[in-house]
Amino acid sequence: MNYRTDDRGMPGTVVDTLEGWERMAPSGDAHGVSQRASGTVGLEAWPSLASARRRLATPTWLRMTVIVVATTIVVFGIVAVNATLRRHSAATAVGAEASSVLVDAGDLYVSLADADASASTAYLHAGLEPPALRRRYTADLQRAGQRLAALSDHELGRDARPAIEAIASALPVYAGYVESARANSRHEFPLGAAYLRRASDLMRSTILPAATDLYRQASQRLDRSYRAGSTPSHELSLLLVATAAVGALVAAQVLVSWRTRRSLNVGLLVATVAVAALGLGTLWAFDSHERALTRSQHDGSDPLTVLSTVRIQVLRSLRAENLDLIERGTDPAHQMEFNQVTNSIRSQEGTGLLATATRLAERDGDAAGIDTIARHYDDYLFAHDRVSRLQADGSYDEAVRAAVDVEAPAATTLDRALATEIDAARGRLQVYAHDARKGLPVLALAIVLVTAAAAGLVAAGLRPRLREYR
Amino acid sequence: MMSWRRTQGTAVALGSAVLLIAASACAVRSGPSDALRSLDELPAPVTSVPSTSAAAPSTTVSATEQRCDAEALATKSYAPDPLPPVGDMTPGTRMRQIADRGNLRVGVDENTLGLSSRNPATGQIEGFEVDLAHEIAQRIFGERDPARVDLVPVVTRNKTDIVAKGDVDLSINAITMTCPRWEDVAFSTEYYTADQQLLVREDSDIRAIDDLAGRTVCVTAGSSSFDMMVERVPKAVLLPVRARTECLLALQNGEADAYFGHDSFLYGMKRQDPTVEVREGIIPGDTASHYGIAISRDHPDLVRFVNAVLEEIRADGTWATLHDRLETELPGLPDATPPEPQYRG
Numbered sequence: 036m037n038y039r040t041d042d043r044g045m046p047g048t049v050v051d052t053l054e055g056w057e058r059m060a061p062s063g064d065a066h067g068v069s070q071r072a073s074g075t076v077g078l079e080a081w082p083s084l085a086s087a088r089r090r091l092a093t094p095t096w097l098r099m100t101v102i103v104v105a106t107t108i109v110v111f112g113i114v115a116v117n118a119t120l121r122r123h124s125a126a127t128a129v130g131a132e133a134s135s136v137l138v139d140a141g142d143l144y145v146s147l148a149d150a151d152a153s154a155s156t157a158y159l160h161a162g163l164e165p166p167a168l169r170r171r172y173t174a175d176l177q178r179a180g181q182r183l184a185a186l187s188d189h190e191l192g193r194d195a196r197p198a199i200e201a202i203a204s205a206l207p208v209y210a211g212y213v214e215s216a217r218a219n220s221r222h223e224f225p226l227g228a229a230y231l232r233r234a235s236d237l238m239r240s241t242i243l244p245a246a247t248d249l250y251r252q253a254s255q256r257l258d259r260s261y262r263a264g265s266t267p268s269h270e271l272s273l274l275l276v277a278t279a280a281v282g283a284l285v286a287a288q289v290l291v292s293w294r295t296r297r298s299l300n301v302g303l304l305v306a307t308v309a310v311a312a313l314g315l316g317t318l319w320a321f322d323s324h325e326r327a328l329t330r331s332q333h334d335g336s337d338p339l340t341v342l343s344t345v346r347i348q349v350l351r352s353l354r355a356e357n358l359d360l361i362e363r364g365t366d367p368a369h370q371m372e373f374n375q376v377t378n379s380i381r382s383q384e385g386t387g388l389l390a391t392a393t394r395l396a397e398r399d400g401d402a403a404g405i406d407t408i409a410r411h412y413d414d415y416l417f418a419h420d421r422v423s424r425l426q427a428d429g430s431y432d433e434a435v436r437a438a439v440d441v442e443a444p445a446a447t448t449l450d451r452a453l454a455t456e457i458d459a460a461r462g463r464l465q466v467y468a469h470d471a472r473k474g475l476p477v478l479a480l481a482i483v484l485v486t487a488a489a490a491g492l493v494a495a496g497l498r499p500r501l502r503e504y505r
Numbered sequence: 506m507m508s509w510r511r512t513q514g515t516a517v518a519l520g521s522a523v524l525l526i527a528a529s530a531c532a533v534r535s536g537p538s539d540a541l542r543s544l545d546e547l548p549a550p551v552t553s554v555p556s557t558s559a560a561a562p563s564t565t566v567s568a569t570e571q572r573c574d575a576e577a578l579a580t581k582s583y584a585p586d587p588l589p590p591v592g593d594m595t596p597g598t599r600m601r602q603i604a605d606r607g608n609l610r611v612g613v614d615e616n617t618l619g620l621s622s623r624n625p626a627t628g629q630i631e632g633f634e635v636d637l638a639h640e641i642a643q644r645i646f647g648e649r650d651p652a653r654v655d656l657v658p659v660v661t662r663n664k665t666d667i668v669a670k671g672d673v674d675l676s677i678n679a680i681t682m683t684c685p686r687w688e689d690v691a692f693s694t695e696y697y698t699a700d701q702q703l704l705v706r707e708d709s710d711i712r713a714i715d716d717l718a719g720r721t722v723c724v725t726a727g728s729s730s731f732d733m734m735v736e737r738v739p740k741a742v743l744l745p746v747r748a749r750t751e752c753l754l755a756l757q758n759g760e761a762d763a764y765f766g767h768d769s770f771l772y773g774m775k776r777q778d779p780t781v782e783v784r785e786g787i788i789p790g791d792t793a794s795h796y797g798i799a800i801s802r803d804h805p806d807l808v809r810f811v812n813a814v815l816e817e818i819r820a821d822g823t824w825a826t827l828h829d830r831l832e833t834e835l836p837g838l839p840d841a842t843p844p845e846p847q848y849r850g
Contacts, residue, residue, distance in 0.1 A: 158625075159628075160628075161624075161625060161626065161627055161628030162625075162626055162627065162628070163626075219625075219777065220625035221625075222777070223624055223625055223626050224618065224625075224776075224777040225615065225616045225617070225618055225622040225623055225625070225750055225777075226750050226753055226754065226774075226777045226778070227625055228615070228616060228623060228625070228750070229616065229748060229750035229751050229753070229754045230754060232748075232751075233751070233754060244548070247547050247548060250544075250547070251544055251547065254540075254541055254544055255541070258541055336540065337540035338540070339540075340540035340541065340543060340544075341540050341543045344543040344544060344546060344547065347547060348546060348547075351548075362658065363657060363658050365657060365658060365659065365667075376546075379546040388543055388546065391540070391543065395540070429608055429655050431655075432628070435628065
């Protein structure tokens with residue numbers, strides 16, 4: 036058989052092609068052939084569309100099929116790669132960025148509040164300031180400065196700027212007041228107490244609220260990262276385009292085998308299998324990575340957040356206690372704050388932050404660390420009760436001694452236990468967050484390669500059919 | 506045809522497999538963290554600046570006050586009863602109740618060097634007014650034991666309230682006896698006379714009352730100095746503070762141009778900061794401040810007892826000794842004799 040071709044070897048005009056097709060048909064009458072050629076039986080009934088029928092001749096629809104199918108495969112590839120990379124960056128955000136921000140923000144508050152507690156404990160102590168307290172205060176301020184710098188480095192967004200600026204500008208003023216207090220107290224002047232009070236007011240009214248704000252924002256940011264890493268829209272869109280691609284492939288397969296009267300087109304078949312496998316594989320990968328991300332949240336960032344909040348609350352209670360002693364119990368607001376804060380940690384009924392932390396720890400079976408914390412918390416409350424009793428009895432000096440020698444160290448021990456547990460939670464968070472992004476870049480590369488190959492296979496598979504029209 | 510059915514079957518199989526995987530994927534979701542709820546325990550941002558507002562001076566004068574003013578009753582206390590034996594209070598009296606209780610609760614300041622301040626080296630409150638409290642306690646308990654005196658630090662704003670509420674037995678806190686204050690508490694006879702003056706930086710150009718127009722003058726909230734400034738120097742801008750030393754702090758930081766207060770405070774401040782100085786005579790009129798010990802109106806027997814103790818102290822030279830000690834503490838403080846007591850008819 037020879038086909039009329041033009042110089043380039045491409046099938047000639049539509050009419051020529053039709054003639055060639057008629058010559059090629061192995062069997063059947065001209066009417067049946069022309070029916071198959073047109074592809075739709077009822078087209079003769081529309082004589083005005085006869086020219087359209089000629090336009091929709093075989094190679095064109097074949098070419099269109101290739102284009103449409105390849106396009107859906109490519110779209111699938113783009114969406115899949117996009118979803119994979121998004122997931123990867125979200126998991127990275129959780130593991131590296133957002134969790135560091137949360138820990139830094141918590142540390143910042145703790146450093147600031149501890150500096151203030153050291154300063155007020157030194158005041159209560161009377162006499163020469165113990166060198167250990169002074170060292171602790173200095174170390175606290177340094178750590179606060181470092182955390183603040185780290186936080187401004189991270190991109191917490193514009194919302195964090197006012198808080199960071201507030202702390203950065205108020206902290207040197209605070210430190211200046213504390214030094215003036217020290218200098219005056221060395222001369223045994225009561226002016227020192229006025230400077231200390233001003234420092235403490237600045238801490239309470241400006242610095243600590245800004246630090247609390249940063250901590251809140253960091254928590255919310257971590258939560259947002261988790262949501263971004265597990266949003267169903269990735270999977271849904273992936274499912275959609277995968278189904279579309281596979282559906283297009285299968286439809287093309289059906290169409291081609293029907294029109295060419297061959298059973299299966301190998302290229303299309305392989306491409307279908309490849310795309311389907313890729314779609315299923317990606318969904319499975321997303322699923323397992325999401326499990327890891329959830330684990331990172333359950334075993335990592337949830338306990339981290341709750342325990343950091345407990346840490347902050349313990350410091351608030353200690354500050355209230357110190358202020359109450361400094362003002363010799365004349366302001367009932369301090370004891371009220373102490374009770375309110377400790378109630379939030381563990382209430383009379385046993386609910387509260389510690390209970391939440393225990394529940395979270397038991398979820399993955401290891402509550403030993405929380406038990407230690409609970410024990411230290413009991414010691415702290417016991418010391419507080421003793422201080423309160425002594426104050427109520429009017430034994431002020433003994434109350435101060437009990438606060439400085441017993442209660443403050445108990446709070447320090449509690450803080451250390453909390454810090455240890457927070458570190459452990461952070462470790463778990465990072466391990467699982469790493470699992471949640473492990474291998475995703477490779478997957479993205481695989482998607483690119485496989486979809487390119489599939490598109491190529493579609494073209495390659497249908498090329499012989501196309502060539503038959505020359 | 507066979508090929509079509511096979512293709513159809515493959516498509517259906519593939520489709521259902523995909524749907525199954527997707528369905529299982531939807532089952533595992535990391536939803537919003539409930540650890541976030543722990544953040545609710547943290548305090549909300551503080552939006553209000555800590556208030557240092559002073560009580561506004563009352564403008565309505567009651568009939569009692571008018572009578573009090575007319576007859577100069579502010580500085581007149583109840584006549585003293587004869588003192589019971591030291592350490593042996595008469596049953597049924599307030600003093601006996603205090604003796605039985607075991608301690609005398611006294612409201613004092615802890616910021617006023619000389620009169621009453623906390624010594625940072627020892628943590629103890631000491632001063633002229635504390636010594637007076639110990640004198641009174643010694644008569645009640647029969648011994649001079651610091652543990653018997655429970656010193657409760659108060660700030661100017663609540664130095665009479667604390668007596669009226671019953672939190673302390675006495676308040677010895679440079680309280681100027683005024684007619685309005687007699688409405689809330691009773692006073693002993695005068696134990697000290699102070700003069701209200703201005704404290705400025707030594708390079709200040711404030712020398713006359715007109716210089717104060719538009720300048721910032723620091724005063725303690727709820728003090729008679731505050732009322733005096735409002736009345737006599739309305740053109741000055743007032744900066745009320747919670748405790749006296751905060752005015753020295755304001756002067757040091759340039760937040761105020763002057764501090765208007767009792768010279769008993771001002772000389773203490775000059776000792777803590779040699780670069781300030783006391784300027785007398787700038788505010789016109791009577792600037793004398795007559796200090797009385799505030800006692801609950803419900804216990805006139807205690808008032809009479811305290812007056813008797815004060816009589817004794819004046820007579821036996823104790824007051825003079827205590828004042829000498831005060832002059833040593835506060836260089837520049839003028840010498841003085843014990844103020845004469847005045848009694849109501």
